[in-house]
Amino acid sequence: MTEDVTTTRAGGVQSVERAFELLQVLAARDRPMGVTDLAGVSGLSPGTIHRLLRTLVDLGYVRQDGNRTYALGHALIRLGERATSGLAAWSRPLLEEVMADLGESVNLAALENDQVVYLAHVPSFQSMRTFTEVGSRVPAHSTGVGKAMLAQLGERAARSLLDRTGMPPATGCTITDPDAMAAELSAVARRGYAVDEEEQEVGVRCVAVPVLGAVPPLAVSVSGPRARVTDDLVARAVAPLQAAAAAIAAEASA
The missing domain is CATH 3.30.450.40 (GAF domain)
Incomplete structure (x- = not known):
């Protein structure tokens, strides 16, 4: 498996920055959000969002509801x-x-x-x-x-x-x-x-x-x-x- 360690111009790890961007978007909303909504707000592609959410859900930092929407998880x-x-x-x-x-x-x-x-x-x-x-x-x-x-x-x-x-x-x-x-x-x-x-x-x-x-x-x-x-x-x-x-x-x- 190849690890995504693309760096930004400021020296940060792009995948980490994008993951936290998703968390901040979810924190700013008072309701769960779907991938399409997250893409519209964050500007990230649905594919990128799916990959990041899969990891965040596995770690407990995001939870997935039954209707394919996402919210902040209890690990936070x-x-x-x-x-x-x-x-x-x-x-x-x-x-x-x-x-x-x-x-x-x-x-x-x-x-x-x-x-x-x-x-x-x-x-x-x-x-x-x-x-x-x-x-x-x-x-x-x-x-x-x-x-x-x-x-x-x-x-x-x-x-x-x-x-x-x-x-x-x-x-x-x-x-x-x-x-x-x-x-x-x-x-x-x-x-x-x-x-x-x-x-x-x-x-x-x-x-x-x-x-x-x-x-x-x-x-x-x-x-x-x-x-x-x-x-x-x-x-x-x-x-x-x-x-x-x-x-x-x-x-x-x-």
Whole structure:
């Protein structure tokens, strides 16, 4: 068997680049795709796509559905978990700086399998503080970090995700109407940050910003008792959160 090791002008292996291009195309869509669709988006020939998919399916990085469409496979979850655990450790000093600056708890979260999963948490030194368990999962629609990440997906992809998960109320403040959430996410995208107004937990307020360009989507947030997370603190929190998010984005893309 002859191994395809054609190199690109930049010195990379062409077949590897094409395989990752297919993975990125599948990751950008909210539904499985057939070979014809993949060829139309990627510009690769159907024959090349068939060969690459055969290998990716065998390795578990792509799954084939019964109707000859393809989606990301579960083997990617293990890679993502290892990557995000390393990122969480690397980002902790950045989160600690934000906590020291603002005096409230700071979180790093990712959007995985349609849910928010918390990767890192730096608790406030104050006696009355919020606490988030690393590894815990919550719905995206009821959290600041979730809304910050949903706003980066675009309305169609965000609505599709919320159709899959539903929008159950966590508190009386949770947004449960898809159209109201679409308007909220549009506002989040315009101003660059999201606010959780006691939507996940009564008495707790949160401000969150996205880590732009991160795959999977990431967000960082500051949360605390509503009495302390005032409008003034929300305004002050945006800049340090965005600085931390920019540093995390640079590391995540390195």
